[in-house]
Amino acid sequence: MREVSTLLIKEKIKKMFIEMNHELGNDVEAFLNKTREIEESPIGREVLENLLDNLAIAKEKQIPICQDTGMAVVFLQIGQEVALTDMFIEEAVNQGVREAYQEGYLRKSVVKEPLERVNTKDNTPAVIHYEIVPGNRIKISAMAKGFGSENMGKIKMLNPSDGKEGIVKFVVDTVSDAGPNPCPPVIVGVGVGGTMEKAAILSKKALLRPLGERNPNQTYGEIEKDILGRINASGIGPQGFGGSCTAMAVHMEYYPTHIAGLPVAVNINCHVARHRESVI
Amino acid sequence: MEKIILDTPLTEKRAVNLKCGDMVLISGTLYTARDAAHLRMIDNIRQKKTLPFELKDSIIYYAGPTPERPGNISGSFGPTTSSRMDKMTLPLLDQGLRGMIGKGLRSPEVIEGIKRNKAVYFAAIGGAGAMISNSIKGIEIIAYDDLGTEAVRKLSVKDFPVVVAIDTFGECIYDSGRNKYKKEF
Numbered sequence: 001m002r003e004v005s006t007l008l009i010k011e012k013i014k015k016m017f018i019e020m021n022h023e024l025g026n027d028v029e030a031f032l033n034k035t036r037e038i039e040e041s042p043i044g045r046e047v048l049e050n051l052l053d054n055l056a057i058a059k060e061k062q063i064p065i066c067q068d069t070g071m072a073v074v075f076l077q078i079g080q081e082v083a084l085t086d087m088f089i090e091e092a093v094n095q096g097v098r099e100a101y102q103e104g105y106l107r108k109s110v111v112k113e114p115l116e117r118v119n120t121k122d123n124t125p126a127v128i129h130y131e132i133v134p135g136n137r138i139k140i141s142a143m144a145k146g147f148g149s150e151n152m153g154k155i156k157m158l159n160p161s162d163g164k165e166g167i168v169k170f171v172v173d174t175v176s177d178a179g180p181n182p183c184p185p186v187i188v189g190v191g192v193g194g195t196m197e198k199a200a201i202l203s204k205k206a207l208l209r210p211l212g213e214r215n216p217n218q219t220y221g222e223i224e225k226d227i228l229g230r231i232n233a234s235g236i237g238p239q240g241f242g243g244s245c246t247a248m249a250v251h252m253e254y255y256p257t258h259i260a261g262l263p264v265a266v267n268i269n270c271h272v273a274r275h276r277e278s279v280i
Numbered sequence: 281m282e283k284i285i286l287d288t289p290l291t292e293k294r295a296v297n298l299k300c301g302d303m304v305l306i307s308g309t310l311y312t313a314r315d316a317a318h319l320r321m322i323d324n325i326r327q328k329k330t331l332p333f334e335l336k337d338s339i340i341y342y343a344g345p346t347p348e349r350p351g352n353i354s355g356s357f358g359p360t361t362s363s364r365m366d367k368m369t370l371p372l373l374d375q376g377l378r379g380m381i382g383k384g385l386r387s388p389e390v391i392e393g394i395k396r397n398k399a400v401y402f403a404a405i406g407g408a409g410a411m412i413s414n415s416i417k418g419i420e421i422i423a424y425d426d427l428g429t430e431a432v433r434k435l436s437v438k439d440f441p442v443v444v445a446i447d448t449f450g451e452c453i454y455d456s457g458r459n460k461y462k463k464e465f
């Protein structure tokens with residue numbers, strides 16, 4: 001067994017959340033740079049310029065890229081040969097989030113209970129997904145998820161006979177109905193198969209993929225391309241002001257499912273696609 | 281693209297000159313209010329109590345900032361999704377509210393209210409809160425302090441960048457923009 005202190009995990013989580021709220025991955029910046037040249041609408045080009053300016057200002061002045069600094073979502077892949085020591089793992093993750101949001105001047109957007117809605121004042125708890133994997137390492141994937149885009153997600157239990165066309169239509173309609181609300185250009189995460197909750201988790205996981213990387217399965221890779229083309233033909237454009245760039249990428253993940261079902265979940269991320277990975 | 285310079289208060293005369301799609305730089309005063317502050321204001325109106333600020337010809341900004349770092353005037357301060365305020369917007373428009381800044385779609389009822397009251401709905405860029413903070417020159421919490429990021433703030437702004445999303449005639453950029461660039465696939 002390899003011993004790993006959860007205090008180390010806490011520190012990593014803290015650092016990741018502060019960093020991702022001030023600096024995106026190079027993939028998004030490169031995309032915006034490329035697209036501002038080819039976006040058809042003048043106002044759309046101006047928006048993309050502004051988004052690039054915003055990224056530069058955020059990084060330089062250490063002001064969060066967006067004021068909605070998100071709810072913390074953490075995927076933990078824990079090797080079977082790891083023995084966790086010190087704090088309880090869930091507390092360690094939440095403590096990392098707490099310190100990041102308090103010390104990093106991030107907005108606290110989490111309420112304790114969905115109806116009374118009293119703010120927890122430290123952005124905890126995080127939504128944590130655990131997975132046990134072979135080996136003796138721990139992979140942390142962390143994401144600050146804004147709710148303008150989260151609120152536009154949908155899930156539908158399709159019939160197997162709805163097939164590829166059914167999936168394409170549901171995803172395209174979901175993004176089209178969302179229009180300007182999720183702050184386009186967006187990334188569209190799609191989970192297909194499994195059960196209802198499995199599809200939803202896959203759709204979230206799909207957002208962690210490097211921007212625009214295709215699913216290695218050719219069928220799914222082709223569907224991603226098809227959906228992306230249709231979304232960008234919708235005319236929604238940057239911020240929904242009209243234009244040719246509505247989505248930056250479509251990422252699909254799939255899982256075996258039941259003979260009677262075809263679950264499809266769509267999770268939309270805005271252009272402020274904040275995530276980080278770390279391996280211990 | 282060319283920018284229109286606009287000073288507050290947003291009088292009817294100034295409002296009717298703004299057209300859907302115009303890029304505008306606002307200077308003057310804005311008031312922030314999100315979901316929770318709207319609920320309280322609607323309650324105040326119902327109970328005929330005074331509101332935290334004079335609504336006539338004012339502009340409400342749907343936004344809740346990040347806490348500012350020591351020495352900074354403002355944290356990240358971009359717009360939130362406006363549609364959550366739709367159900368609470370008409371009573372404010374009917375009291376003279378002239379402008380709203382947010383992001384995203386509005387309901388048909390709000391669009392009707394905008395036309396009826398010759399008001400304007402502006403869109404600020406969602407996810408550009410760091411850039412937007414540059415145009416905020418002063419922040420003062422004037423009501424509902426207990427709401428934290430949702431408290432009502434009085435902002436003094438200089439060249440605050442927005443786009444006219446719905447003008448006084450009810451023309452909406454989210455429809456016209458999409459139709460203009462829509463393609464067959």
Ligand code: SF4
Nearest residue numbers: 066146148183270407
């Ligand atoms: S959807 Fe994303 S970019 Fe838009 S306000 Fe929310 S976090 Fe910010």
